[in-house]
Amino acid sequence: MRQGGGERDGAENQRWPPWLKPLLGTSFFGQCKLHADAHKSECNMYCLACMNGALCSQCLAYHRDHHAIQIRRSSYHDVIRVSEIQKVLDISGVQTYIINSARVVFLNERPQPRPGKGVTNTCEVCQRSLLDTFRFCSLGCKIVGTSGDLRVRKKQAVVKKNKKKKQAQQQQQHRGAALDSEDDSSSTSTSRGSDRSSVVQSFTPSTPPATPNSFRTGKRRKGVPHRSPFGSLVLEF
Structure with missing residues (x-):
């Protein structure tokens, strides 16, 4: 397996010139450290022969016989x-x-x-x-x-996408189950509360309805008035 992979990598590397990948990984447009005081010290050149990083226009004096690109x-x-x-x-x-x-x-x-x-x-x-x-x-x-790396990257992207989709579905199912559980618990507590209230009411004696006689019997009957014994006497002067 390793030998086959090594042969494949070697064939792919031979497809491209040796300077291409280093060129793509180079950072350009920085200030040249060797010619910082020069008028044009911006590193925007690259030597395909030396492959030693970005160069400024002053550095090209050392690469006259080489193929440099801007x-x-x-x-x-x-x-x-x-x-x-x-x-x-x-x-x-x-x-x-x-x-x-x-x-x-x-x-x-x-x-x-x-x-x-x-x-x-x-x-x-x-x-x-x-x-x-x-x-x-x-x-x-x-x-x-x-x-061949592209096929591997695409396969990894598909696997990653499917994994995220599966996780989202599982999370949604967990949320649904949690909501159902909350609904069941709330309905159970409500029914228990109603049962308790009915039990309490059953042990509480009911108040009898009020009747007209109840108001009369509740009051004290007024006695027969007595006239004063002196009321029949006539005083003479």
């Missing part, structure tokens, strides 16, 4: 002119763009969260919107898209 920038992304790169690399399938009246290609992928409206073709690696005649948006995407 890297440009568009919207904070590195690009290279088609007229330069197509001499040393097959860029078929990579979409080109016209920037400042020059046709260029991007070095590395530029992921796009959502494809544009009505877009029918996207990059096979990063899903960026493309014209129908292209497969990749950059040189880096072409390397990944034409190697």
Whole structure:
């Protein structure tokens, strides 16, 4: 298994020039440490022979007999002119763009969260919107898209997506079960409360209804008035 994988990696590496992957991993447009005081010390050059990182225009004096290319920038992304790169690399399938009246290609992928409206073709690696005649948006995407790693990445993405979907379904089922359990417990407590109230009412004596006689019997009967014995006497003077 390891031997087969090693042979496959070797064949894929032979497909591309040795300077391509180092070029794509290089950071450009920084200040040159050797020529910081020079007028043009921005590192935007790359030597395909030495592959020793970004160079400034002053550094090219040490690479006169080597093939050096210039890297440009568009919207904070590195690009290279088609007229330069197509001499040393097959860029078929990579979409080109016209920037400042020059046709260029991007070095590395530029992921796009959502494809544009009505877009029918996207990059096979990063899903960026493309014209129908292209497969990749950059040189880096072409390397990944034409190697066996792309199939592995797609398979891993599908597995990851299915795993997330399954977890979401399980969480939803757990929430539903929890809600059902709460409903059952609330209904049980309500029925128990009603039972208790009925028991309490059964042990409490009921108040008899009021009747007209009850008001009369409750009052003390007034006695017969007695006239004063002196009321019949007539006083004479």
